[in-house]
Amino acid sequence: MSSIKIFNDPVYGFITVPRGIVLNLIEHPYFQRLQRIRQLGLSHYIYPGAVHSRFHHALGAYHLMTSTLHNLKLKGIPISTEEFQAAQIAILLHDIGHGPFSHVLEHTIVSVPHEEMTLRMMEELNLEFDGALDLAIKLFKNEYPRPFLQQLISSQLDMDRLDYLNRDSFFTGVAEGVIGYDRLILMMDVVDNQLVIEEKAIYSIEKFLTSRKIMYLQVYMHKTALSAESMLILFLDLIRKSKNKPNVSAALNFFLQNNEFDSTLEGQKILIENYTNIDDVDIWFLLKSCLDSEDSDIKNLAKGLINRRLFKIRIQDAPLEGILGSSGLDIQEHYRNSSSLFEVRQDSFEFIPYNQHDGEILIKTKEGNLVPFSSIPNMQHLQTPVKKYFVTIPHF
Numbered sequence: 001m002s003s004i005k006i007f008n009d010p011v012y013g014f015i016t017v018p019r020g021i022v023l024n025l026i027e028h029p030y031f032q033r034l035q036r037i038r039q040l041g042l043s044h045y046i047y048p049g050a051v052h053s054r055f056h057h058a059l060g061a062y063h064l065m066t067s068t069l070h071n072l073k074l075k076g077i078p079i080s081t082e083e084f085q086a087a088q089i090a091i092l093l094h095d096i097g098h099g100p101f102s103h104v105l106e107h108t109i110v111s112v113p114h115e116e117m118t119l120r121m122m123e124e125l126n127l128e129f130d131g132a133l134d135l136a137i138k139l140f141k142n143e144y145p146r147p148f149l150q151q152l153i154s155s156q157l158d159m160d161r162l163d164y165l166n167r168d169s170f171f172t173g174v175a176e177g178v179i180g181y182d183r184l185i186l187m188m189d190v191v192d193n194q195l196v197i198e199e200k201a202i203y204s205i206e207k208f209l210t211s212r213k214i215m216y217l218q219v220y221m222h223k224t225a226l227s228a229e230s231m232l233i234l235f236l237d238l239i240r241k242s243k244n245k246p247n248v249s250a251a252l253n254f255f256l257q258n259n260e261f262d263s264t265l266e267g268q269k270i271l272i273e274n275y276t277n278i279d280d281v282d283i284w285f286l287l288k289s290c291l292d293s294e295d296s297d298i299k300n301l302a303k304g305l306i307n308r309r310l311f312k313i314r315i316q317d318a319p320l321e322g323i324l325g326s327s328g329l330d331i332q333e334h335y336r337n338s339s340s341l342f343e344v345r346q347d348s349f350e351f352i353p354y355n356q357h358d359g360e361i362l363i364k365t366k367e368g369n370l371v372p373f374s375s376i377p378n379m380q381h382l383q384t385p386v387k388k389y390f391v392t393i394p395h396f
Contacts, residue, residue: 005026011060012060022085025129031092034053034098037053039053042232057167058095065153087152090153094118105236108233112261117272120268124269147194151359156358156361162184165211172219176214180208189364194370196364197364209353224310227392231304238297239256244294251275252282254274255278291303312393314390343394346391347390347391348389349387352386361373
Protein backbone atom coordinates (compact mmCIF):
# COMPACT_ATOMS: atom_id res chain seq x y z
CA MET A 1 0.00 0.00 0.00
CA SER A 2 1.26 3.48 -0.89
CA SER A 3 2.46 5.61 2.04
CA ILE A 4 0.53 8.61 0.75
CA LYS A 5 -2.97 9.46 -0.42
CA ILE A 6 -3.37 11.79 -3.42
CA PHE A 7 -6.29 14.18 -3.85
CA ASN A 8 -6.74 15.84 -7.25
CA ASP A 9 -7.75 19.41 -6.44
CA PRO A 10 -8.99 21.68 -9.27
CA VAL A 11 -7.21 24.71 -7.76
CA TYR A 12 -3.77 23.38 -6.74
CA GLY A 13 -3.52 20.10 -8.60
CA PHE A 14 -2.36 17.05 -6.67
CA ILE A 15 -2.47 17.32 -2.87
CA THR A 16 -0.58 14.57 -1.08
CA VAL A 17 -1.48 13.39 2.42
CA PRO A 18 0.68 10.89 4.31
CA ARG A 19 -1.06 7.88 5.78
CA GLY A 20 -1.44 8.25 9.51
CA ILE A 21 -3.27 10.64 11.83
CA VAL A 22 -3.94 13.33 9.19
CA LEU A 23 -5.47 10.91 6.70
CA ASN A 24 -7.40 9.21 9.50
CA LEU A 25 -8.91 12.59 10.41
CA ILE A 26 -9.85 13.26 6.78
CA GLU A 27 -11.60 9.89 6.63
CA HIS A 28 -13.46 10.50 9.89
CA PRO A 29 -17.25 11.10 9.60
CA TYR A 30 -16.88 14.54 11.23
CA PHE A 31 -14.63 15.66 8.40
CA GLN A 32 -16.44 13.80 5.61
CA ARG A 33 -19.58 15.70 6.63
CA LEU A 34 -17.95 18.85 5.23
CA GLN A 35 -18.45 17.41 1.73
CA ARG A 36 -22.17 18.00 2.26
CA ILE A 37 -21.81 21.64 3.31
CA ARG A 38 -21.27 24.26 0.62
CA GLN A 39 -18.56 26.80 1.28
CA LEU A 40 -20.59 29.75 0.02
CA GLY A 41 -24.09 28.84 1.13
CA LEU A 42 -26.60 30.38 -1.28
CA SER A 43 -24.08 32.19 -3.50
CA HIS A 44 -24.76 29.75 -6.33
CA TYR A 45 -27.92 31.82 -6.94
CA ILE A 46 -25.55 34.48 -8.31
CA TYR A 47 -22.56 32.42 -9.39
CA PRO A 48 -23.72 28.97 -10.60
CA GLY A 49 -20.24 27.50 -10.19
CA ALA A 50 -20.06 28.31 -6.48
CA VAL A 51 -21.00 24.82 -5.34
CA HIS A 52 -17.67 23.83 -3.79
CA SER A 53 -17.71 22.46 -0.26
CA ARG A 54 -16.02 23.20 3.04
CA PHE A 55 -14.22 19.88 2.52
CA HIS A 56 -12.49 21.39 -0.53
CA HIS A 57 -11.54 24.50 1.42
CA ALA A 58 -10.18 22.61 4.44
CA LEU A 59 -8.08 20.38 2.22
CA GLY A 60 -6.79 23.42 0.30
CA ALA A 61 -5.85 25.23 3.51
CA TYR A 62 -4.02 22.08 4.65
CA HIS A 63 -2.08 22.06 1.37
CA LEU A 64 -1.05 25.72 1.76
CA MET A 65 -0.03 25.13 5.38
CA THR A 66 2.16 22.21 4.33
CA SER A 67 3.83 24.30 1.61
CA THR A 68 4.41 27.19 4.01
CA LEU A 69 5.94 25.02 6.73
CA HIS A 70 8.29 23.40 4.21
CA ASN A 71 9.31 26.85 2.97
CA LEU A 72 10.00 28.12 6.50
CA LYS A 73 12.12 25.06 7.25
CA LEU A 74 14.15 25.73 4.11
CA LYS A 75 14.82 29.22 5.49
CA GLY A 76 16.27 27.65 8.61
CA ILE A 77 13.31 28.05 10.93
CA PRO A 78 13.37 25.13 13.40
CA ILE A 79 10.01 23.34 13.28
CA SER A 80 9.76 19.97 14.98
CA THR A 81 7.92 17.02 13.49
CA GLU A 82 5.31 17.39 16.23
CA GLU A 83 4.82 21.11 15.54
CA PHE A 84 4.63 20.51 11.78
CA GLN A 85 1.91 17.89 12.13
CA ALA A 86 -0.01 19.84 14.79
CA ALA A 87 -0.19 22.91 12.50
CA GLN A 88 -1.42 20.69 9.66
CA ILE A 89 -4.12 19.19 11.87
CA ALA A 90 -5.20 22.55 13.28
CA ILE A 91 -5.73 24.12 9.86
CA LEU A 92 -7.33 20.95 8.49
CA LEU A 93 -9.93 21.06 11.27
CA HIS A 94 -10.29 24.84 11.60
CA ASP A 95 -13.75 24.84 9.95
CA ILE A 96 -15.02 21.47 11.15
CA GLY A 97 -17.58 23.18 13.40
CA HIS A 98 -19.41 24.89 10.55
CA GLY A 99 -23.01 23.86 10.10
CA PRO A 100 -25.14 24.06 6.96
CA PHE A 101 -25.54 27.70 5.91
CA SER A 102 -23.37 28.33 8.95
CA HIS A 103 -24.01 31.98 9.76
CA VAL A 104 -27.72 31.59 9.02
CA LEU A 105 -28.03 28.70 11.48
CA GLU A 106 -26.22 30.67 14.18
CA HIS A 107 -28.88 33.38 13.87
CA THR A 108 -31.77 30.93 14.11
CA ILE A 109 -31.66 27.39 15.50
CA VAL A 110 -28.08 26.76 16.70
CA SER A 111 -27.04 29.11 19.48
CA VAL A 112 -23.44 27.82 19.66
CA PRO A 113 -20.97 29.79 17.45
CA HIS A 114 -19.16 27.64 14.89
CA GLU A 115 -15.76 28.54 16.40
CA GLU A 116 -16.84 27.11 19.74
CA MET A 117 -18.34 24.07 18.05
CA THR A 118 -15.05 23.52 16.20
CA LEU A 119 -13.16 23.43 19.48
CA ARG A 120 -15.66 21.06 21.06
CA MET A 121 -15.42 18.71 18.09
CA MET A 122 -11.62 18.83 18.13
CA GLU A 123 -11.64 17.91 21.82
CA GLU A 124 -14.02 15.03 21.08
CA LEU A 125 -11.69 13.81 18.31
CA ASN A 126 -8.74 14.16 20.67
CA LEU A 127 -10.39 11.71 23.06
CA GLU A 128 -11.05 9.31 20.21
CA PHE A 129 -7.44 9.55 18.97
CA ASP A 130 -5.90 9.14 22.45
CA GLY A 131 -4.54 12.68 22.83
CA ALA A 132 -2.98 12.95 19.37
CA LEU A 133 -4.56 16.41 18.93
CA ASP A 134 -3.20 17.93 22.16
CA LEU A 135 -0.70 20.23 20.45
CA ALA A 136 -3.07 21.07 17.57
CA ILE A 137 -5.67 22.24 20.08
CA LYS A 138 -3.07 24.39 21.87
CA LEU A 139 -2.22 26.02 18.54
CA PHE A 140 -5.89 26.54 17.73
CA LYS A 141 -6.44 28.18 21.14
CA ASN A 142 -3.24 30.26 20.84
CA GLU A 143 -1.76 28.66 23.94
CA TYR A 144 1.62 27.67 22.46
CA PRO A 145 4.79 29.77 22.99
CA ARG A 146 5.59 30.00 19.26
CA PRO A 147 2.86 32.39 17.99
CA PHE A 148 3.85 32.21 14.31
CA LEU A 149 2.29 28.74 14.15
CA GLN A 150 -1.03 30.10 15.40
CA GLN A 151 -0.73 33.09 13.05
CA LEU A 152 -0.56 30.69 10.11
CA ILE A 153 -3.90 29.29 11.30
CA SER A 154 -5.69 32.52 12.21
CA SER A 155 -4.48 36.05 11.46
CA GLN A 156 -4.91 38.76 8.85
CA LEU A 157 -2.75 36.75 6.47
CA ASP A 158 -3.36 33.09 7.26
CA MET A 159 -3.80 29.88 5.30
CA ASP A 160 -7.57 30.05 5.75
CA ARG A 161 -7.87 33.40 3.97
CA LEU A 162 -5.30 32.52 1.33
CA ASP A 163 -7.27 29.44 0.34
CA TYR A 164 -10.81 30.74 0.50
CA LEU A 165 -10.00 33.84 -1.55
CA ASN A 166 -8.16 31.79 -4.14
CA ARG A 167 -10.77 29.00 -4.19
CA ASP A 168 -13.88 31.20 -4.07
CA SER A 169 -12.62 33.37 -6.93
CA PHE A 170 -11.92 30.20 -8.93
CA PHE A 171 -15.40 28.71 -8.45
CA THR A 172 -17.33 31.97 -8.77
CA GLY A 173 -15.35 33.13 -11.77
CA VAL A 174 -14.69 36.50 -10.10
CA ALA A 175 -11.20 37.07 -11.50
CA GLU A 176 -10.66 40.17 -9.36
CA GLY A 177 -10.40 37.87 -6.33
CA VAL A 178 -7.35 35.99 -7.61
CA ILE A 179 -4.34 36.44 -5.32
CA GLY A 180 -0.63 35.63 -5.58
CA TYR A 181 -0.78 33.09 -2.77
CA ASP A 182 2.41 31.31 -3.88
CA ARG A 183 4.48 34.51 -3.78
CA LEU A 184 3.08 35.45 -0.38
CA ILE A 185 4.05 32.03 0.99
CA LEU A 186 7.57 32.31 -0.41
CA MET A 187 7.97 35.74 1.20
CA MET A 188 6.99 34.53 4.68
CA ASP A 189 9.60 34.32 7.41
CA VAL A 190 9.82 34.13 11.19
CA VAL A 191 11.53 36.63 13.50
CA ASP A 192 11.40 36.17 17.28
CA ASN A 193 8.69 33.53 16.76
CA GLN A 194 6.49 36.09 14.96
CA LEU A 195 5.31 35.60 11.39
CA VAL A 196 6.72 38.33 9.10
CA ILE A 197 6.59 39.11 5.37
CA GLU A 198 9.58 40.31 3.40
CA GLU A 199 9.40 43.91 2.24
CA LYS A 200 9.42 43.02 -1.46
CA ALA A 201 6.00 41.39 -1.01
CA ILE A 202 4.27 44.64 0.03
CA TYR A 203 2.39 44.96 -3.26
CA SER A 204 1.38 41.30 -3.08
CA ILE A 205 -0.13 42.04 0.34
CA GLU A 206 -1.92 45.07 -1.11
CA LYS A 207 -3.31 42.88 -3.90
CA PHE A 208 -4.40 40.27 -1.34
CA LEU A 209 -6.25 42.84 0.77
CA THR A 210 -7.78 44.53 -2.27
CA SER A 211 -8.97 41.16 -3.56
CA ARG A 212 -10.49 40.41 -0.17
CA LYS A 213 -12.38 43.71 -0.31
CA ILE A 214 -13.67 42.97 -3.82
CA MET A 215 -14.72 39.43 -2.91
CA TYR A 216 -16.48 40.66 0.20
CA LEU A 217 -18.52 43.23 -1.73
CA GLN A 218 -19.01 41.26 -4.94
CA VAL A 219 -19.53 37.75 -3.53
CA TYR A 220 -19.87 37.34 0.24
CA MET A 221 -22.19 40.33 0.71
CA HIS A 222 -23.73 40.36 -2.76
CA LYS A 223 -27.23 41.80 -2.53
CA THR A 224 -28.88 38.65 -3.89
CA ALA A 225 -27.07 36.52 -1.32
CA LEU A 226 -28.21 38.94 1.41
CA SER A 227 -31.79 38.62 0.19
CA ALA A 228 -31.70 34.81 0.09
CA GLU A 229 -30.10 34.60 3.53
CA SER A 230 -32.70 36.93 5.03
CA MET A 231 -35.44 34.69 3.63
CA LEU A 232 -33.80 31.54 5.00
CA ILE A 233 -33.40 33.14 8.44
CA LEU A 234 -37.08 34.13 8.43
CA PHE A 235 -38.10 30.67 7.20
CA LEU A 236 -36.17 28.82 9.96
CA ASP A 237 -37.46 31.22 12.58
CA LEU A 238 -41.05 30.52 11.50
CA ILE A 239 -40.42 26.76 11.50
CA ARG A 240 -39.05 26.93 15.03
CA LYS A 241 -42.11 28.83 16.26
CA SER A 242 -44.61 26.70 14.33
CA LYS A 243 -46.84 24.36 16.31
CA ASN A 244 -47.19 21.96 13.38
CA LYS A 245 -43.61 21.22 12.41
CA PRO A 246 -42.98 19.34 9.15
CA ASN A 247 -41.20 16.00 9.04
CA VAL A 248 -37.49 16.57 9.55
CA SER A 249 -34.49 14.46 10.47
CA ALA A 250 -34.11 13.60 14.15
CA ALA A 251 -30.91 15.64 14.37
CA LEU A 252 -32.46 18.79 12.90
CA ASN A 253 -35.53 18.32 15.08
CA PHE A 254 -33.23 18.29 18.13
CA PHE A 255 -32.21 21.89 17.36
CA LEU A 256 -35.72 22.99 16.44
CA GLN A 257 -36.93 21.79 19.84
CA ASN A 258 -34.04 23.07 21.96
CA ASN A 259 -32.88 26.63 22.57
CA GLU A 260 -30.35 25.84 25.30
CA PHE A 261 -28.04 22.86 25.61
CA ASP A 262 -26.91 20.82 28.60
CA SER A 263 -23.35 21.79 29.58
CA THR A 264 -22.59 18.43 31.20
CA LEU A 265 -20.24 15.98 29.50
CA GLU A 266 -23.17 13.81 28.45
CA GLY A 267 -25.04 16.88 27.22
CA GLN A 268 -22.06 17.92 25.11
CA LYS A 269 -21.90 14.47 23.53
CA ILE A 270 -25.58 14.65 22.61
CA LEU A 271 -25.10 18.15 21.17
CA ILE A 272 -22.14 17.09 19.03
CA GLU A 273 -23.84 13.87 17.93
CA ASN A 274 -26.85 15.79 16.64
CA TYR A 275 -24.81 18.64 15.18
CA THR A 276 -22.59 16.32 13.16
CA ASN A 277 -25.69 14.69 11.69
CA ILE A 278 -27.06 17.83 10.04
CA ASP A 279 -25.84 19.26 6.76
CA ASP A 280 -27.18 21.13 3.71
CA VAL A 281 -29.35 18.14 2.75
CA ASP A 282 -31.43 18.51 5.93
CA ILE A 283 -32.20 22.17 5.18
CA TRP A 284 -33.05 21.57 1.51
CA PHE A 285 -35.28 18.64 2.46
CA LEU A 286 -37.01 20.86 5.02
CA LEU A 287 -37.60 23.51 2.35
CA LYS A 288 -39.00 20.95 -0.10
CA SER A 289 -41.25 19.41 2.56
CA CYS A 290 -42.79 22.85 3.16
CA LEU A 291 -43.80 23.53 -0.44
CA ASP A 292 -47.34 22.45 0.46
CA SER A 293 -47.38 23.80 3.99
CA GLU A 294 -50.70 24.96 5.42
CA ASP A 295 -48.89 28.02 6.75
CA SER A 296 -48.90 30.45 3.82
CA ASP A 297 -45.84 32.34 5.10
CA ILE A 298 -43.73 29.19 5.41
CA LYS A 299 -45.03 27.95 2.06
CA ASN A 300 -44.21 31.20 0.24
CA LEU A 301 -40.70 31.36 1.70
CA ALA A 302 -40.02 27.72 0.82
CA LYS A 303 -41.23 28.23 -2.76
CA GLY A 304 -39.24 31.42 -3.07
CA LEU A 305 -35.99 29.77 -1.96
CA ILE A 306 -36.51 26.56 -3.95
CA ASN A 307 -37.47 28.38 -7.16
CA ARG A 308 -35.20 31.41 -6.66
CA ARG A 309 -38.03 33.92 -6.31
CA LEU A 310 -36.33 36.12 -3.80
CA PHE A 311 -37.15 39.28 -1.91
CA LYS A 312 -36.22 42.41 -3.80
CA ILE A 313 -33.28 44.24 -2.31
CA ARG A 314 -31.75 47.66 -2.74
CA ILE A 315 -28.31 48.59 -1.50
CA GLN A 316 -26.46 51.91 -1.35
CA ASP A 317 -23.63 53.79 0.36
CA ALA A 318 -25.78 56.34 2.18
CA PRO A 319 -28.33 55.76 4.95
CA LEU A 320 -31.68 54.50 3.75
CA GLU A 321 -33.67 57.68 4.19
CA GLY A 322 -32.80 58.28 0.57
CA ILE A 323 -34.65 55.11 -0.44
CA LEU A 324 -37.62 55.15 1.90
CA GLY A 325 -38.02 58.82 2.75
CA SER A 326 -41.47 60.15 2.03
CA SER A 327 -42.21 57.22 -0.28
CA GLY A 328 -41.52 54.65 2.45
CA LEU A 329 -45.21 54.19 3.22
CA ASP A 330 -46.00 53.72 -0.46
CA ILE A 331 -43.36 50.99 -0.74
CA GLN A 332 -44.63 49.32 2.40
CA GLU A 333 -48.22 49.33 1.19
CA HIS A 334 -47.33 48.21 -2.33
CA TYR A 335 -45.48 45.12 -1.13
CA ARG A 336 -47.49 44.38 2.00
CA ASN A 337 -48.33 40.69 2.38
CA SER A 338 -51.18 39.29 4.41
CA SER A 339 -48.59 38.51 7.07
CA SER A 340 -47.11 41.33 9.11
CA LEU A 341 -43.84 39.37 9.14
CA PHE A 342 -43.32 40.21 5.49
CA GLU A 343 -42.44 43.87 5.69
CA VAL A 344 -39.76 46.14 4.34
CA ARG A 345 -36.65 45.62 6.49
CA GLN A 346 -33.60 47.82 6.81
CA ASP A 347 -30.08 46.76 7.73
CA SER A 348 -26.42 47.54 7.07
CA PHE A 349 -23.00 45.93 7.13
CA GLU A 350 -19.45 47.22 7.55
CA PHE A 351 -16.15 45.80 6.37
CA ILE A 352 -12.52 46.85 6.89
CA PRO A 353 -10.05 45.26 4.45
CA TYR A 354 -7.18 45.66 6.95
CA ASN A 355 -7.99 46.17 10.62
CA GLN A 356 -4.81 46.83 12.56
CA HIS A 357 -6.63 46.14 15.83
CA ASP A 358 -6.96 42.48 14.78
CA GLY A 359 -3.17 42.12 14.80
CA GLU A 360 -0.67 43.66 12.43
CA ILE A 361 0.98 42.08 9.43
CA LEU A 362 4.68 42.64 10.17
CA ILE A 363 6.95 43.68 7.31
CA LYS A 364 10.65 42.78 7.46
CA THR A 365 12.63 45.53 5.74
CA LYS A 366 15.83 44.98 3.79
CA GLU A 367 17.70 46.26 6.85
CA GLY A 368 16.05 43.61 9.02
CA ASN A 369 13.70 45.94 10.89
CA LEU A 370 10.08 45.04 11.58
CA VAL A 371 7.44 47.55 10.47
CA PRO A 372 3.63 47.20 10.91
CA PHE A 373 1.78 47.17 7.60
CA SER A 374 -0.53 49.95 8.80
CA SER A 375 2.41 52.38 8.79
CA ILE A 376 3.43 51.66 5.18
CA PRO A 377 2.94 54.80 3.02
CA ASN A 378 0.03 54.73 0.55
CA MET A 379 -1.61 51.71 2.22
CA GLN A 380 -3.96 53.63 4.50
CA HIS A 381 -6.82 53.27 2.01
CA LEU A 382 -7.05 49.60 3.00
CA GLN A 383 -7.85 50.62 6.58
CA THR A 384 -10.92 52.65 5.59
CA PRO A 385 -14.20 51.03 6.65
CA VAL A 386 -16.66 50.23 3.88
CA LYS A 387 -20.27 50.56 5.03
CA LYS A 388 -23.35 49.66 3.01
CA TYR A 389 -27.04 50.13 3.77
CA PHE A 390 -29.71 47.91 2.31
CA VAL A 391 -33.44 47.32 2.39
CA THR A 392 -35.18 44.02 1.62
CA ILE A 393 -38.61 44.27 0.05
CA PRO A 394 -40.90 41.20 0.31
CA HIS A 395 -41.93 40.79 -3.29
CA PHE A 396 -41.94 37.30 -4.84
